[in-house]
Amino acid sequence: MSVEEQGQSPDPSAEAGTGRFSAWMPSGGTTLVILERFGLLLLLFAIIVAFSVALPDSFPTDQTLTAIVSSQPAAIFAAFAVLVPLIAGEFDLSVGFGLGFTSVFFAWLMGNEITFALALLIVVVIGLMIGAVNGWLVVHLGMNSFIATLGSGTILSGLILYFTNGQILSENLPQGLLDATRTEVVGIVLPVFYVVAVGLFMWYVLEHTPLGRRMYATGAGVEAARLTGINTQRLRFFSFVAGSMLWVIAGLINTGRIGAAYPDIGPSFLLPAFAACFLGATAIKPRYFNVWGTVAASILVVVGVTGFQQAGVKEWIEPVFTGMVLLLAVAISVRTSVLRARLHD
Amino acid sequence: MSTRSSSPAPRRASRGGGLFSTPGLVLGMEGLSKTFPGQRALDRVNLAVRRKEVHGLVGANGSGKSTLVKILSGYHGPDADAAPTCVFAGAKVALPLTPGESHRLGMRFVHQDLGLVPSLSISENIGLAAGFPTGVARRIRWRAQLALAREGVRRVGLERSPQTIVERLSPVERVLVAISRVLLDQEGTQLLIMDEPTANLPHSEVERVHAAVREIVGGTGAGVLYVTHRIEELFALCSQITVLRDGKVAALLAAAETDTDTVVAEIVGQRVDQKGAEPGAREGRAGGAVLVTKAISARVCNDVSVELRRGEIAGAAGESASGKSEFGRVLFGLTQPTSGTLLLEGKPVKLAGPAEAMAAGIALIPPDRLRQGSIGELSVRENVTLASLDRSVGGALAWLSIRQEKRDVAAIVRDFDVRPSGTEHRLEMLSGGNRQKVLLGKWWQRKPKVFVLDEPTSGMDVGAKAAVHSALRRAAADGAAVLVLSSDEVELSELCDRVLVFRAGAVIDELAGSRLSRQDILTAYYGNGDTGGKSFQASEDLGTRKEQLS
Known part of the structure; x- marks a missing residue:
């Protein structure tokens, strides 16, 4: 054990009293810790600089910024939807199809001349029910969340085909939704504010x-959490329901932004969402899945993809880059914990 | 309990050159020592097992039984400087062994956890250990394998199809499967080592295991080294008995020429240099009863009536299957009693789960510190405050001040002398002892009225142990009723004001005052064969219930 040698402040009151940052700065904050915490932001900055130098005409422009800012909120909400069950120790693979289903189901309802408010209510309720079914399968039937949500997600993909017949639905989309997703305030589209507001709320609740x-305790040690009087079953169930609410929002934002519901939109959100959560867990609050790390990672992924596409790499770069980010993120977290274990043994 | 027999003079094992000339010797070991840091686990042990002989190996916890078995299986190497000699099946063998070597020599093990794959069939489990008959292209000849398994199962007296999935078997049937694997081993078994195969079995089913062991001896001519805690087994099954005490061979006895009292006396040792028993200091500390159980029965527990008193450290002694852990779980609402009542401060309570138990002022530190007690991935602070979240004003969505948490936890860390002293390390970076100190702090901040600890110091060094003990004494002095469940008799005798002896789910004895030495506890545990009738009834119930469950 070499932790003792790391220069812990022996006086706990001094540690607690180092000011505002003491709440989230680790005691004995070394450059290494800071590097770990903000490494992702540095990497993001480095990528931006690199592409700006390489592509001075197209990359550092308003168009790029607008494209990224308007396209990201749905992806970040999808990542949030993955994040909540992950924190409770569960995988939700139905997030992508859930998002796609919300999108087409909402458009289909509107196409059947229902009022905006009613359609909104229906997709929210159905979304919550799907989350509850996922939670029930995992918590009460005891299924592995991987399998359960793979199954429910596959069913949703079938429903997407049922409601669209493979067509793009864009008729009669309500002006309210278009306004809510496209209006700009001080030059920033509204969904960015939703991300900030929901992110703040999640940060508050989760941390x-x-x-x-x-x-967090349930996700990190379900048995120990249970033996501390925590109702782990209820929390795991709740995490799926809360997650479903978030992918409903993601689906609606996406529909409004594009102005149409595409039958094949869902799956492309899933992997980036997981990549953002895992990469996010290497930063801000390292080794914990966390809100702001997820946001930063999500932006990093899209900046990277955009840069490569502008450099002339074709569409295949998106899944390749995202997949590599996911693997890299998981590798980093595995390696650092192995390294740490070695250091401290 | 039966009166303690007067301790006979210790019989020394016969030793010297005669050992290796024993006729029919399978395993002969001489001068076997093993030293762990700060502890001599084995001290010049001699052991001789002959062909067709069931050799019993007994001893209290920490007497060196498992170390001896682990040296044979190649898990530990003996001290080299003691220059032990080992003869196996007529040839000299160099120590340390490797697991592969001990297998090649013809040693087979039936460990307490059996090593069966529950989701596979009997036949497949047998094949995994004993080898599958194969045909062209190494294809398993399933029909031949089934026939072989059927034969093996029949010979150990198991009336089951070999295609039965092991999960569906009762505990005793699983033991029989493990034994049948040895019987069918194609490479030939010279020595079968069985490590407490009957520890979790009810009395009535032990005979089935014995019959299977006799079948092995008759069928293969192998020798058997049979490790057990049950004295009556020695006389039912074994011809020779080696008693280990404090890492030394206390006695080598012929079963036909000895009796229970003698064996118990050898396990327990002489009543000399008693340590820790200071009756004067212990008396008058206990206050009124805080928690009273009346005839509680639950799974393993049978009719347990005890009283936990304010300011007192009570202990519970017994083996892993004795029901003491289950009793602890009942007190924390983790196991629902099937009958009986629980009175907390005179009022009957029903504890539906840990949350209710915590609200009632009960705390439990479970035996598995790593998995059940603590969350390694979370920080020291988060682990400690996990037990106080329900006290935060404003409910589940109230703001938690991390600064305040740091201050509180820093005080606890200082109080319990946790090292390193920071609050933000991940708990998994701490040593076992410090981890336990954190858990003590986690629960002690709730000021529980009843503090139950299951194996609070297992695997700890002396210093950490002492720290935990002093924390518990302080808790008792502050008015808590402390209950320590431990299989470490030394710990119980040093720490407790009163010790409940659990066996087969029941409290068979209660020791207090001057009867609190390690020897007293061991004598009560091993020497009470005559009270077995009723208590074993309980564990028979357990057996059938387990069957129903599985």
């Missing part, structure tokens, strides 16, 4: 309330 702490 600063007993509820969030219990979710």
